[in-house]
Amino acid sequence: MNYETTVSLDGADGQSPSLEEAEAGARHKRRNIVIAAVAAVLVLVAYFAFATGGEEPDFGARTGQVPVVTVVSPGEGTIAGTINATGTIAARRELPVGSVGEGGRVISVPVDAGDWVKAGQVLAVIDRSVQVQQTAGQAAQLQVARADAELAQANLDRALKLVDRGFISKADLDRLTATRDAAVARVRVAEAQLGERRARNAQLNIVAPAAGLLLERNVEPGQTVGAGSGVLFSIAKGGEMELLAKLGESELASVPLGASATVTPVGTDKSFTGQIWQKSPVIDPQTRQGNARIALAYAPALRPGGFASAVIDSGTISAPLLPESAIMSDDKGSYVYIVGKDNKVVRRPIKTGLVTDTGIAVVEGLSGNEKIVERAGGFLSEGDTVKPVTSRR
Template structure:
């Protein structure tokens, strides 16, 4: 820089800036522009950095996988056990020949008929037995006549004994004769009654009221005491289902529990109750039998197949859909959303299985956010973006 020196009127020296040259002035302006440009660039870089950082933060959040979660809460679950089995008469009574048997002359009932106690199911020819009964009846008359004659002889002897015409020994003999004659009357009557009872047993009769299930005899057949059962009757028409259950299911039931039975071939359900639980388990199938009592219905045919839905009680527990539950060699587990939206693997114990889901016996209290589906693609500790599942309308 150059300076200009002058002296004023008082003799003082004055120093002034000399006028800059055009080249120096241009350089100065250029330097100022460069400095301003650098400052502007720094400011723009800072602004861009903060703007980009704000955009990257939600982008990082959006990159976390979205998962549908549900909060199960606690629900009262009605336990249901499904079992299969066959239908049968609850009290099946085989009816056969009681007496000596013979030729069947008529069968007035057929399978499917209702009968009452004492009703004749089949009639057996008794022509010979009837003649024997008439002979025995005549023997009663003979014995009675002999007894009357013996009594008359004794009465006459008693009148003569005081006159000395008859000895006391003769009276005793006549008395014994009279007693023997009376005894023969009783024997004849007993023989006749026995024969009548035998004849009555020739007919096949119903021991109890009920429904005739089978008929295995036709007129003309010859039957005897060794013959197989001629009829099968369901006492009172009562039926039952023999439901086959596993050991664990059988242990959770008790008598009196209600059940719904649906026979194969129909959609109609019949209400019943368990009246007996098998005291033993089949060592081959490892199953036991629950006997479900049923009232008569034409759709319930013994020997048929049926499905039973048995109420096994109620529990209060979280309920999850099947899609939320995973399993491995260690058992069942679910994924829940933990702190900082991290995936947490939780071991669970399964309970009652229903049409609406599976009850969780242990492992959850119901307040957790459980991953509803796609848990098999998650890893523990992974950041998640939970989305609440929509409730069904």
Template structure:
């Protein structure tokens, strides 16, 4: 640098110093370059540190505890094994256990009165309908008169025979006359019997004009009205449930039929009501339908106003006891492959397990096959887990 300075000889004169401006620019440039170098070096060091971090991360395994800490938490249960009353659910239609169709058993005719209606209780021999018998009544009177005529002839013949027997000892009447009078008397008595039989037959025919209840029961249908003409070929005029007894014709598959027997208890609930009716199986179908591979279990029921023949009902039939795990409905999932549950294995990973479900009870769904009861089963949200996913578990207790 070039400096020019001058010193005044005299006191008080200023001293001046001259600086080179290019020298300042060079100093500023050096400082800028130094800062740039420092920044670049810092970025290089930072980049190397980041690269080393990712290199170390990629070449090492995350500790199990840290991995589990990041895993979702699910609630699991250990179902164990429970003794459950086996139940079979079936559907079917209600009917009269012993239905009696009642029709015309005589000659028929015009109906003059129908004293009963559907829904009435009737006793054995009670008149259900009366048929006009005005002509038959006249015939009865005619036959009654014929009986009287025949009886009079028989009485006369007997009197003639008695007189002849008194005279035969005196010789006024021969034995041949006695034999003839005896034959006349016997013929007259026979005619009386014929007339009496004809009268009894007519009275029996007239009695059959009344439609009578063959047994005590509950009238299900009435298909006749006063003024209607009926005959022996007419359809049944009444249908009666003998004793008012009903039954449910429950349809069951072959396996279910094999597990029940006559006398098995059942609960029946007609459609449209929550009321239960207790009955018991009284007959198991000896054949299986070739169309649907099902048979019929007939469940006897006592009369009740809520049981209407022809209605639809559901039956729950007891089928003995079973020992099996029970799971809440939320734990059992299903898809096109069938029912399954998600269990948590020893590595805390979700694992699919196919199961066979049994009956549905108030406690949950019986698992017939697939679980032994010691597994940790995902209680809820199983549908949001994927097989093989690592989870943390929280054990819940099932309600008794």
């Protein structure tokens, strides 16, 4: 028995496809392939443009999809560092002045805030009418004691003349001598009491302990003052001022004593030159900051309590200077990527120093002659092979 197999080329509708339909299907497939290829090329262009900082990657120079990276060799140069800070103006040596005596009613206050005063100048006069009478009474007591001492000495002198003739016994002579000695001692007590009274009277008036600029006056005539009255006057010794510049603990450690600074108070375009004369021995545990005290000469624009900015000269160092984009950090610290042997990327830990307008100084970890990846280091890993291109900077 013979069997015959028949293959039908008809379409679903029972009709054969035309030549035009077959060619259209082929063109559609080729278009999809071209679109996919173009998309892949665009992705590669975008990646290498970002990795090279916008430079056109040289695909002809690449082999095996090796990325092109920009590198820089900064060398080593002298870097002048500055630190910007803000703070409050204050008197360098502020002298609080109060009532050191027994006090009393204020009669007059011959000075006012803003005046220059001399050492020992009277700042406030206290009524002393009662103390004057007490002093007079103490002076009279001294006169009485001296009279008693003179009488006791005279009695002793007469007794000494009679003792040899037997009219005065030895016991009587000893008694008269003791009486004379006691009288002399009472004279000394009275003198000391009178001196104390006069010293107290001298402390009634409030005087300036040193020359300087009077910053505050907190007392008026008619007011009663005493040891518990608090600060009545405040004096800036010599008129010297300072800026309490707030610095972070790392900046405070790096800035040297004697460093010059330019201070500009708020509300004025005038600048004043000063020097750091003291650094805070403690760090605020909340803000992690300390004070650098910048000494300033007196100027009317420097008002204690005012706010000011400062530019501090933090010295110069010799170190490589890198752009911020080249320096990365993680939980292990700061580092850069170096293109080493066979164009392999190597991680190098570093320690940064001064921050300037043109870059960041690297004080440890680099000599400056290395090829350092300038940017896009975040897309690399240690051991990657790259094609280095020297920066045009």
